[in-house]
Amino acid sequence: MLKPPDSPYALSDPEAWRHEEAPLYAPRIVVTPAGVFVVKREDWITSCRPARLADFARLYPGAQKQYRLGWGGFQLPARVPWSMLAQAVSFFRIVWQKKKREDVLLLYYDTVEKQYILEHPPVLSADQHHVQYDVPATSSTRIRMGSLHSHGQEHAYHSYQDKQDDLASPGVHITIGDVEACLPTIACYGSDGDACFQVSPADIFEFPEAVSVPKEWLADVSADRSAHPRLKGERL
Ligand SMILES: [Zn+2]
Numbered sequence: 001m002l003k004p005p006d007s008p009y010a011l012s013d014p015e016a017w018r019h020e021e022a023p024l025y026a027p028r029i030v031v032t033p034a035g036v037f038v039v040k041r042e043d044w045i046t047s048c049r050p051a052r053l054a055d056f057a058r059l060y061p062g063a064q065k066q067y068r069l070g071w072g073g074f075q076l077p078a079r080v081p082w083s084m085l086a087q088a089v090s091f092f093r094i095v096w097q098k099k100k101r102e103d104v105l106l107l108y109y110d111t112v113e114k115q116y117i118l119e120h121p122p123v124l125s126a127d128q129h130h131v132q133y134d135v136p137a138t139s140s141t142r143i144r145m146g147s148l149h150s151h152g153q154e155h156a157y158h159s160y161q162d163k164q165d166d167l168a169s170p171g172v173h174i175t176i177g178d179v180e181a182c183l184p185t186i187a188c189y190g191s192d193g194d195a196c197f198q199v200s201p202a203d204i205f206e207f208p209e210a211v212s213v214p215k216e217w218l219a220d221v222s223a224d225r226s227a228h229p230r231l232k233g234e235r236l
Contacts, residue, residue, distance in 0.1 A: 029059060072190050072197030074172055076145070077109055079206040080116050085148075085174075085186075088118065092150035093179045102131040104149040107172070108142045117142070128152050130161065135169075146171030153178065156185035158196065166191040172204055 027040040029051055036051040088105050095103040103126065108117045121133045131149055138144050147169070151157075156177030158166070166173045170193040177185040190199045225231060 027055070029055060072199050074190050074199050074203050076172070076204065077114070078116075080107065080204055082206050082208040084116060084118055085205055088148045088174075089176055089179065089184050091120075092152075092176055093184075096150065096152050096179050099126075100128055100152070101126040102128065102150045102152055104131050104133050104147055106135065106147050107145045108138070109145050110142055112141045116145070118148075129154075144169070144171065146173050148174040148176060150179055151175055151177035153180060156187040158187055158189045163189070163196045166196050167193065172199065174204070 027038050030037045030039050030048070037048050038051045038055050039046065039048045041047075084107075091105065092103055095101060103123065104121060105118045106121050108119060109115070110117055119136075121135060124132045124134055126132065135144070149162075154177050156175040158173070158175055162173065162175065166189060170191050173189045173191060173196075175187045175189075177187070186201055188199045188201050188204055189196050191197075
């Protein structure tokens, strides 16, 4: 039985709720082969319904944001440099402009140099809706962490085929769409070999380098505006 502190819910035996005689005013989460249910008894009437994500949020009130959103997560050796994402976008944009087709880059982590490496694998076939490629043998000092591939002018998402590919290759898989736009779209998925799940780009990439801003703007931010005529109701 699992009952986190301050939680109104508890995990319960799948069959126990049918036999318990004492009223259960606190909902219980029941795990069964057919799914996960919430059992609640009030005024001697017991209900049993499929559990929703919100029920689990109540089970673990201190859960991280990714769990509340229903996303998966990844703990990588380090965040991937933002510059690599920018480099991939630039490459995919050039390929689209020259060939009107998708392309792909493989993401590796070098365990000796302790840094990420992007490599362009041999492309076997590609058009504006797919890219098929060979995966070269990985050297002993590298770990294949995943892939980045383009969707050309289409929005970034993981297609059925993308998910099938990702299942065969555990790691992080990033789709970049709208490659000609000033702000391309990005969709990040993880695969553990059994399932694909959405992850936040914040789990994968470093924050972009800060760009300097005018000092006057910052001076404005810290300025005390309480004496401003408009706040005192005066006409300007
Ligand atoms: Zn795709």
